[in-house]
Amino acid sequence: MTRQPDPIRALTAECDELDELLAGLDDQQWQLPTPAPGWTITDQVAHLAATFKLAGLSPSDPEAFTAVVRRLDPDFSVNVHNAMREFLSDPPEVLFSRWQAERAAAVKALASVPGDQLVPWLVNPLPPAVLAMAGMMEAFAHGQDITDALGIRRARTDRIKFLVAFAVRTWDFGYLAREEPRPDVEFGFEITAPSGAQWQFGPPDAAQRISGPAEDFCLLVTRRRHRDDLAVTAVGPDAEHWLDIAQAYRGPAGAGRKPGQFPS
Numbered sequence: 001m002t003r004q005p006d007p008i009r010a011l012t013a014e015c016d017e018l019d020e021l022l023a024g025l026d027d028q029q030w031q032l033p034t035p036a037p038g039w040t041i042t043d044q045v046a047h048l049a050a051t052f053k054l055a056g057l058s059p060s061d062p063e064a065f066t067a068v069v070r071r072l073d074p075d076f077s078v079n080v081h082n083a084m085r086e087f088l089s090d091p092p093e094v095l096f097s098r099w100q101a102e103r104a105a106a107v108k109a110l111a112s113v114p115g116d117q118l119v120p121w122l123v124n125p126l127p128p129a130v131l132a133m134a135g136m137m138e139a140f141a142h143g144q145d146i147t148d149a150l151g152i153r154r155a156r157t158d159r160i161k162f163l164v165a166f167a168v169r170t171w172d173f174g175y176l177a178r179e180e181p182r183p184d185v186e187f188g189f190e191i192t193a194p195s196g197a198q199w200q201f202g203p204p205d206a207a208q209r210i211s212g213p214a215e216d217f218c219l220l221v222t223r224r225r226h227r228d229d230l231a232v233t234a235v236g237p238d239a240e241h242w243l244d245i246a247q248a249y250r251g252p253a254g255a256g257r258k259p260g261q262f263p264s
Contacts, residue, residue, distance in 0.1 A: 007132035008111050010159035014139045016101050017154065021146065022096055030092040032147040035224075035257060041149055043084065044142045049099040050083035051138050056106035059119045066120055076251040094215065106135065112191060123250065133166035137248050141222035146261065148224075156194045156215045164191050164214055167248040168201040169220040174245035177253045183238040191217055208236025210243070221248040228259040 010019030021238050022045065030042045058065045066108055072079050076239050078094055085124040110119075110128040113203075118125035126134075140163055147154055175182045188206030191199040199214070210217075219225040220243065227243045247253055 007129045007136065008107060009099045009160045010162050011132045011135045011139065012107055013138055013157075014143070015107075018139060018143045019096075021098060021143075021152075021154075022099075025092070027092055029150070030095075034149040034194075035261070036145050037255065039145070041146050042088065042092065043105075044145050045095055045099050046084040046087035046090075047080065048138060048142050049087050049095070049102045050080075052099070052103040052106040054083070055135055055159070056102060056109045058109075058121060058131065059128060060109040062120050069120070069122060078250075103135075106227055107132075110146065125177070125234075130166070130169070133162045136160070137166055137173045137222060140218055141224060141249075144219065144222065144224045156218075158193045158195050158197065158214075160214050160218050161249070163192065163197060163218050163221075164189075165201065166198060167217070167246070171242070171246075173250060174242065174247045174253065177247060177251065178245060180237050181239075185238050186234075187242065188237050208234070208239040210234050210239050217262045221246045223247055223254060223256040224258050225262065226259045229257075229262070229264065 022041075025041070030045075031040050033040055034044055036044070054068070056067070057068065073082070087098060090098060110132055113119055113128040115127060115129060117128070119128055119131060121131060136159075140160065142156070149257075152232050171187065172182045174180075184201050185208055186206055187200075188203055188209040189201035190209060190211035191201070192211075193199055194214060210232065211234075212230065216225070216230040220227055220230055223246075232243060235241050245253070
C-alpha cells in the first residue's frame, strides 16, 4: 500500500511538476496571457514567488514576518501587486531561478518547524502542515492558469487530497469574501480521488452534502472553472449555494471563470 505523502512532500512534488513545465518555455511563452485578466505567465510565477517568499519568512523569521504584515495595505489587491513588483522586471530565466529559490527556502523552513508548533500567518497562526496545504492551493491554482494559457492539461495525483482538506478547513472563506452570514450547518464531503479512492470529510451523517471528483472539487474551490462545467454536486440548499461561492483563499473572490470557457 502506497503511503500518503505529508503536505510538505506533496507541495514539493506539485512545485517540481510545475517547474518541469516552466523550464521548457521560451521568452514569448512567458508573456502569454492567462485566464486571469491582465496576468501573463510571468505574472503568475511572480505571484507564486512573492507568496512563497512570505511563507518562508514566517517560520524562519517570525518577527520580520510580523513587521511585514503590519505594513500591509488595507486593500488586498494593492498588497498582491506590491509583493509581485520586485519580480516582474526580471527576465524569464532569472524569475524562474528566483521562484525556485523562494519555494525551496519556504519548504525547508516549514519542514524545520515541529508539527505541533504554530507559525504566524496573515490572519491567524497556523501549523506548518496547514501552511503547506495553503501552498498547495496556490501552486494548483496558478499552475492551472499557466497550463490553461499553454493549452495543456496536467495529470492529477492523490496528493491533491491536501488541497481538498484545506478547502474543507476553510469552507467559510466564500462567505467572508462576500460578507455573507455563515450558515449554522456542517457539510459532509464525499470526494473521489484521482486513484478512485473515496475521501470523506465532515460528519458522516450530515444532511447537506457535497460530492464529486477531487480534481473538479479543487478547480471549484480555486475558482479556475465554473461550477456548471464540473461534476461537483450538492444536496441541501446551503450546500447548493456553497457551490456558487466556494473559495479556498482569503480576499476578494475575483470574477472566476465563465461557463463553457474551456474545452471539456
